[in-house]
Amino acid sequence: MVYPIHPLGGEYVAGRAILALRASRLLVAASMPGLVAALVAAAAARPLLHARLVALYTLPVFIAGIAAAYAASSAPRSNAAVLYAPLASLALLPAAVAAAAGCCVLPLSLASLAFAAALATASRGLRGSLRLSVVGLSLAFASYALVVAAPYPRGLLWLLAAVYTVAFGSIYAVTVHSFPRTYGLEPRRLAAVAAYAANVAGALVLPRCPSLGVALLLVGVLLYPAAARLEVVPRWLLGAWRRRGVSAAARSHWYFLAGHAAVLASLPLVLVGWLLYLAWGDLVAAIHASTVGFVLLHIEIHAPMMVPVIYRMRHARRYCVVNYLTALAAAALLVAGLRGLPLLLVVSSLAATLYTAWPPPGR
Numbered sequence: 001m002v003y004p005i006h007p008l009g010g011e012y013v014a015g016r017a018i019l020a021l022r023a024s025r026l027l028v029a030a031s032m033p034g035l036v037a038a039l040v041a042a043a044a045a046r047p048l049l050h051a052r053l054v055a056l057y058t059l060p061v062f063i064a065g066i067a068a069a070y071a072a073s074s075a076p077r078s079n080a081a082v083l084y085a086p087l088a089s090l091a092l093l094p095a096a097v098a099a100a101a102g103c104c105v106l107p108l109s110l111a112s113l114a115f116a117a118a119l120a121t122a123s124r125g126l127r128g129s130l131r132l133s134v135v136g137l138s139l140a141f142a143s144y145a146l147v148v149a150a151p152y153p154r155g156l157l158w159l160l161a162a163v164y165t166v167a168f169g170s171i172y173a174v175t176v177h178s179f180p181r182t183y184g185l186e187p188r189r190l191a192a193v194a195a196y197a198a199n200v201a202g203a204l205v206l207p208r209c210p211s212l213g214v215a216l217l218l219v220g221v222l223l224y225p226a227a228a229r230l231e232v233v234p235r236w237l238l239g240a241w242r243r244r245g246v247s248a249a250a251r252s253h254w255y256f257l258a259g260h261a262a263v264l265a266s267l268p269l270v271l272v273g274w275l276l277y278l279a280w281g282d283l284v285a286a287i288h289a290s291t292v293g294f295v296l297l298h299i300e301i302h303a304p305m306m307v308p309v310i311y312r313m314r315h316a317r318r319y320c321v322v323n324y325l326t327a328l329a330a331a332a333l334l335v336a337g338l339r340g341l342p343l344l345l346v347v348s349s350l351a352a353t354l355y356t357a358w359p360p361p362g363r
Contacts, residue, residue: 020072023086027065032059057100109149136173255319260302295329304357323352
C-alpha cells in the first residue's frame with residue numbers, strides 16, 4: 001500500500017526547487033496570523049472584517065504557499081516555473097496584507113494574475129491528471145484576480161465569490177489528481193473542465209446576478225465528485241477502517257478516505273446554505289456551509305500530508321478523524337443559525353488537525 005499521492009514527493013524533499021520550498025514555508029507560516037485574526041474577529045462579532053481576512057488574506061496566502069511547492073515540484077527541471085512560481089507567490093503576501101487592511105485591492109489582483117501565469121508555465125511539459133490539476137490551479141488564481149479587481153459592491157457576496165474562485169477552484173484542481181491517482185483511477189476530465197468553468201462563471205456572475213451565480217456554482221459543486229471519482233469512497237471506506245491499524249500507510253488511507261466521505265456528507269449542507277440564501281437572504285448560512293462545510297474539510301484532508309513535507313518535519317501520522325466530525329457539526333450548526341458553539345467547534349477541529357500533523361516527541 002502506498003501513501004495518498006501528491007506531487008510533493010521524494011525529489012522535492014531531496015532538494016529540488018529549494019526556492020519554492022522556502023517560499024512555501026514563509027507563506028504557510030504567514031497565513032497563520034491571518035487565521036487567528038479572522039477567528040478573533042468572528043468571536044468579536046465583526047463579520048465583514050472576519051470575511052475580509054479569510055477571503056483576501058488567509059486563504060489566498062495559504063493556498064499560494066501550497067500551490068507554489070505543488071507546481072514547482074511537478075514541473076520539469078528546465079521549466080522556468082521552478083523559479084518563477086515561488087517568486088510570483090511571494091508577491092501575493094504584501095498585496096494580501098494591503099487588501100485585508102482595507103487598502104487598494106489592485107496589487108492583490110495583479111499578484112494573483114502573475115502567479116496564475118507562473119502556474120500555467122508550470123503546466124507545460126506535464127501530462128494527464130497532473131497537467132489538468134496545475135492548469136486548474138492557474139485558472140483558480142486567474143479568476144480570483146478578476147473577481148478581486150472587478151467593480152462589484154465590496155460586501156459579503158463579493159468576498160464569497162472570491163472564496164469560490166481561489167479555494168473551491170484550487171480544491172477541484174488538487175483533488176482531480178490526488179484522489180484518482182491514489183487508487184489507480186483516471187479523473188473524468190470533461191466533468192473536471194466543466195466544474196472548473198461553472199465555478200469561474202458562477203463566481204464572476206454572483207455579485208451582480210446572485211440567482212444565476214448560485215446555480216452555476218452549484219453545478220460545479222455537483223460535478224466535482226464525479227470528476228474526482230469520489231463515488232468509490234463509500235465502497236472502500238469500511239475496508240480502510242478495518243485495516244487502519246496495520247501500518248502508517250493504512251492509517252493515511254483511512255484518514256484520506258474518511259475525509260472525502262465527510263466532504264460527500266457536506267454537499268447537502270452547501271446546497272441547503274445556498275437555498276436559505278435564495279429563499280430568505282441568509283447569506284451567512286451560505287458562507288459558512290461553503291467555507292466550514294467544504295473548504296475547511298479539504299484543508300484538513302491535505303494539509304497534514306503536505307505541510308510536513310514542505311517543512312521537512314517528522315510526521316507522527318496520528319491521522320485523527322475527529323477534526324472532520326467537528327467541522328461537519330460546526331457547519332450544520334452555523335447553517336441552523338447558531339454562532340457561539342460552532343466557533344468553538346471550528347477551533348477544536350483545527351486543533352485536531354494540528355495534532356494529526358504535529359511531529360512525534362524526539363528521542
